[in-house]
Amino acid sequence: MASSTSQPQVITCKAAVAWGAGEAMVIEEVEVSPPQPMEIRVKVVATALCRSDFNAWLSQATPHLFPRIFGHEASGIVESVGEGVTEFTKGDHVLTLFTGECMSCKQCTSEKGNICQVLGLERKGVMHSDQKTRFSVRGKPVYHYCAVSSFSEYTVVHSGCAVKVDPKAPLEKICLLSCGVAAGLGAAWKVADISKGSTVVIFGLGTLGLSVAQGAKIRGASRIVGVETNSEKSVKAKAFGVTDFINPNDHDEPIQQVVKRITNGGADYSFECVGETAVISTALQSCCDGWGLTVTLGVPKSNPEVKAHFSTFLSGKTLKGSMLGGWKPKSDIPSLIEMYLNQEIQVDEYISHNMPLEDINQAFDLMKDGKCLRCVIHMPK
Numbered sequence: 203m204a205s206s207t208s209q210p211q212v213i214t215c216k217a218a219v220a221w222g223a224g225e226a227m228v229i230e231e232v233e234v235s236p237p238q239p240m241e242i243r244v245k246v247v248a249t250a251l252c253r254s255d256f257n258a259w260l261s262q263a264t265p266h267l268f269p270r271i272f273g274h275e276a277s278g279i280v281e282s283v284g285e286g287v288t289e290f291t292k293g294d295h296v297l298t299l300f301t302g303e304c305m306s307c308k309q310c311t312s313e314k315g316n317i318c319q320v321l322g323l324e325r326k327g328v329m330h331s332d333q334k335t336r337f338s339v340r341g342k343p344v345y346h347y348c349a350v351s352s353f354s355e356y357t358v359v360h361s362g363c364a365v366k367v368d369p370k371a372p373l374e375k376i377c378l379l380s381c382g383v384a385a386g387l388g389a390a391w392k393v394a395d396i397s398k399g400s401t402v403v404i405f406g407l408g409t410l411g412l413s414v415a416q417g418a419k420i421r422g423a424s425r426i427v428g429v430e431t432n433s434e435k436s437v438k439a440k441a442f443g444v445t446d447f448i449n450p451n452d453h454d455e456p457i458q459q460v461v462k463r464i465t466n467g468g469a470d471y472s473f474e475c476v477g478e479t480a481v482i483s484t485a486l487q488s489c490c491d492g493w494g495l496t497v498t499l500g501v502p503k504s505n506p507e508v509k510a511h512f513s514t515f516l517s518g519k520t521l522k523g524s525m526l527g528g529w530k531p532k533s534d535i536p537s538l539i540e541m542y543l544n545q546e547i548q549v550d551e552y553i554s555h556n557m558p559l560e561d562i563n564q565a566f567d568l569m570k571d572g573k574c575l576r577c578v579i580h581m582p583k
């Protein structure tokens with residue numbers, strides 16, 4: 203029915219393409235296919251660099267997934283919609299979602315879960331629907347990352363992997379609510395459900411850990427202990443509510459003993475935000491007996507198995523995992539945007555650097571050197 207000119211066409215635009223693990227990204231002209239059924243094509247406005255982009259880029263485990271476009275913490279404007287999409291129209295402001303919500307599977311229809319069985323984490327570098335890519339460079343397919351790939355001026359995502367947001371919210375700030383900041387706040391509020399007056403210990407004070415700290419502070423935690431090997435982070439940590447900053451390098455005794463001493467036998471809640479399974483064990487040991495709860499948010503690069511003595515659990519401790527802070531992304535993220543607009547939560551304060559797409563390798567260098575919180579990459583207008 204529709205003439206070919208009214209259908210979305212292939213777009214040629216700039217994207218940061220990673221040609222190999224750990225290799226500097228190259229700004230290339232890429233071709234972005236029109237959105238397929240139930241997909242949308244998004245003009246990316248801003249995208250932050252998250253630790254998981256960095257780790258996946260460095261990882262030697264997936265050489266077959268290059269060339270690849272990373273980026274998953276993003277905001278943008280819908281440019282075109284594929285067949286069957288009724289939820290979005292051109293011009294809508296959206297956040298991308300690295301883990302989607304189909305609204306109809308067992309997880310999506312349960313109050314309890316947020317790991318969508320249809321649009322959950324995509325690890326093969328292709329679109330959920332047809333296992334193909336929507337990008338190419340000089341005729342060569344370019345793989346996606348986490349079904350988002352936002353280090354590109356345009357990207358195609360499944361309509362279940364985006365959420366419409368209030369156009370009043372500044373896209374260059376709220377991109378942080380599509381992953382890091384939302385994940386930390388949700389871990390504190392939804393997964394741990396921190397109660398007033400409790401004691402909290404957070405391992406790793408990057409954006410994730412400092413978002414847990416903000417969540418704990420808002421809930422009225424009496425003591426928020428931050429454990430971090432980079433002492434430069436102590437000033438920011440205090441600003442987000444950390445009351446006691448501990449650098450493990452300054453202590454001879456195991457860090458769980460230090461925590462136990464200052465929290466009268468262990469914290470009520472501990473959070474692993476480093477991405478090391480050994481730290482999960484330490485976090486468990488830093489919790490109190492009876493009700494101590496450890497939440498693990500980090501994504502380990504190596505040694506994936508968690509070690510814990512059975513007596514840890516016999517003494518009443520709990521270990522819980524957390525994906526995106528337990529939020530159902532489409533259903534819950536708009537309420538975080540509302541809180542941001544009402545100045546009930548801080549987001550801008552996590553942005554340490556802003557840069558254009560051309561300087562993206564600088565953002566990776568800053569992350570490697572531990573010199574940033576969030577670097578926001580701005581696309582050309």
Ligand SMILES: [Zn+2]
Nearest residue numbers: 252254381382
């Ligand atoms: Zn992320």
Ligand SMILES: [Zn+2]
Nearest residue numbers: 304307310318
């Ligand atoms: Zn689902």
